[in-house]
Amino acid sequence: MNSTSRHRGQGGVASSVRAWFAQPFDYRWMADFQNSRPTGKVIRWVMAVLTLSYGALAVVTLFAVDTSRSVVAIGWKAVLIVVVLVVAAAWITRPFPGRLGVVAFALFADLGTASTLLINPIQDAVLTCALFAVIGTFCTFFLSPRWLVAHVVFAVACTVAAAVATHSATDVDIASSIFRTAVVLLTIAGVPLTSHLLVTVLTEDARSSLLDPLTGLLNRRGLDAAVDDVWLLGREQDRCVAVLVVDIDRFKSINDRYGHEEGDAVIVRVAERLGAHLDAYGVLARTGGEEYLAVVSTSRLHVDALIHGVRRTLLDPSDAVSVTVSIGAAIVHWDSALWAQDIDIATRVTRVADSMMYEAKAAGGDRVLKSVL
Structure with missing residues (x-):
């Protein structure tokens, strides 16, 4: 392959990534689709169960030996548990949300998870970051690529910071720290981004199979x-x-x-x-x-x-x-x-x-x- 061909190939990859990142996301269509299908109710129940699971984990950590017992830490976890119950109830009783609702949920999940890193036992910090993978799955299917990338950047930053803090505060050797951190990073970053790219390709193929190529109308x-x-x-x-x-x-x-x-x-x-x-x-x-x-x-x-x-x-x-x-x-x-x-x-x-x-x-x-x- 000559240099011109390599340059074209590289340009094609870069332009494809830019097109993926900039593609619009139809939040209204997604909400209407979920609310018009029986599976939409199942998905809302799944989201409610996952949300409650986060709350249950917050309760479990209250009994950990090394968890913070400060008033601020316990009070903040109590607030998170109450909010989790409210959000889970909303998933069950309300229709599937539009853009504002899904973005707000992703932000709540990201910030809530990050905040627990400060009050949970330090040795569990990197493992706690694996929860970002669940949020990344939600972003993969229900948010735009831009929001997914923002989530991944935030999750990676939190994980790296947690890894550095854990290594500094414990006697875990550097090789083990790198291994654990790499596994979590692959889970929270590699899986959502790869999944979104695959979903995008499959969705485009599925939509093109339903459309007339000349007019863009349905076939x-x-x-x-x-x-x-x-x-x-x-x-x-x-x-x-x-x-x-x-x-x-x-x-x-x-x-x-x-x-x-x-x-x-x-x-x-x-x-x-x-x-x-x-x-x-x-x-x-x-x-x-x-x-x-x-x-x-x-x-x-x-x-x-x-x-x-x-x-x-x-x-x-x-x-x-x-x-x-x-x-x-x-x-x-x-x-x-x-x-x-x-x-x-x-x-x-x-x-x-x-x-x-x-x-x-x-x-x-x-x-x-x-x-x-």
């Missing part, structure tokens, strides 16, 4: 995974669900006349405008070359305006390549008899919408045909 697989919540909204009073199938008219002629590059630009432009019009009401996917499918939930009074507004939102006189679309829609009101039938309602409604789209296209295109089920 058919991604739509199937995301659409359940929209159907549930359709059961609410005064709401309904509509499936829209949108197909660009005479798209082959666009490719033949302007080229595939311009054809791709048309697909992306239509996707962006459909998203701006429909995203607030449900999910949108690209399900074919020039075909899109949306599942939306809105009120009975608004659904017609939303469907017919698709054609208007796609029109712009300044477009270099003007297009029209054929739209098929199938609407299910909240009081429809379909909800009570033992059928795959999503598949049936989608087939009706698809049939309506083909009828609109056969009639010349540039129109909306809909069916109320």
Whole structure:
């Protein structure tokens, strides 16, 4: 490998690390995801148990022979135990928190653990630092890379300081001190950082498998995974669900006349405008070359305006390549008899919408045909 290749490789690694460190973290999505899934409740109970375990350890250390018996030390541990009980109760009784809540919990856990280093027996200081690994696991899954790195830096600093203090105050030889400290450092720093990098890669791969690479919209697989919540909204009073199938008219002629590059630009432009019009009401996917499918939930009074507004939102006189679309829609009101039938309602409604789209296209295109089920 020549020097240029090595430089490029090094630059690629550095840029990848910078991109990982700077990547945004969607705290709201995480909270909504956890609160909408049965596993979210399990995770909150796990966090409550782990929090109580920290409190239990604080109680146990009160009985250690070498622990500090000062009023300040005992009072501080009493405060920590009370706070632990409050935080554990919050994990059980409250929904999964957003950004402020998870950051506050991580800070509380880090600072609480660090404070015990000052009042626990000095020979247990390095071992106590291993608790930072549990906090690091929480940061790995529920905080941004920047907060994870901040936690790791703080945990490493506390561990090194504890190791120096332990070596100075006890008769442990230098080799044993280095070995114990290295083991703890690998646990509190190496495991969370490696795990976060792996989770990031796996998450990106998982998300890319659900997305259309050209438009960034969901693909058919991604739509199937995301659409359940929209159907549930359709059961609410005064709401309904509509499936829209949108197909660009005479798209082959666009490719033949302007080229595939311009054809791709048309697909992306239509996707962006459909998203701006429909995203607030449900999910949108690209399900074919020039075909899109949306599942939306809105009120009975608004659904017609939303469907017919698709054609208007796609029109712009300044477009270099003007297009029209054929739209098929199938609407299910909240009081429809379909909800009570033992059928795959999503598949049936989608087939009706698809049939309506083909009828609109056969009639010349540039129109909306809909069916109320």
